[in-house]
Amino acid sequence: MDRDFSHPLDVPALARIALMSPSHFTRSFRETFGETPHRYLQRRRIERAMALLRASSMTVTDVARRTGFESLGTFSRTFRAVVGVSPTEYRAGSRPVGVPVCFVKAWTRPSRFG
DSSP states (O other), rough: OOOTTOOOOHHHHHHTTTSHHHHHHHHHHHHHSOOOOOHHHHHHHHHHHHHHHHHOOOOOOHHHHHOSSSSSSHHHHHHHHHSOHHHHHHHHHOOOOOOOHHHHHHHHOOOOOO
């Protein structure tokens, strides 16, 4: 999921890879990671989108598509729910920081999911 976050992924396909039933996979995933596979995937996509918005001049639509969202509306709604601001507001308020990337990721990790 971390490597192929921009591809369409669904629980049945992930469960087949893990050699589990979809319901057992979802239960096991939640016990291990503390969130459902869907939420985990959305958070990974939003984390990548945040990095692209900070470091590139790509349009918001291009960032949405590059991170696996087919709809700009879904991307914007999800981004706002997780980060608290729209993608455009996030880009305007973020500036390059002179600290290691691992610290930036830890400080900016989205955490507003349920």
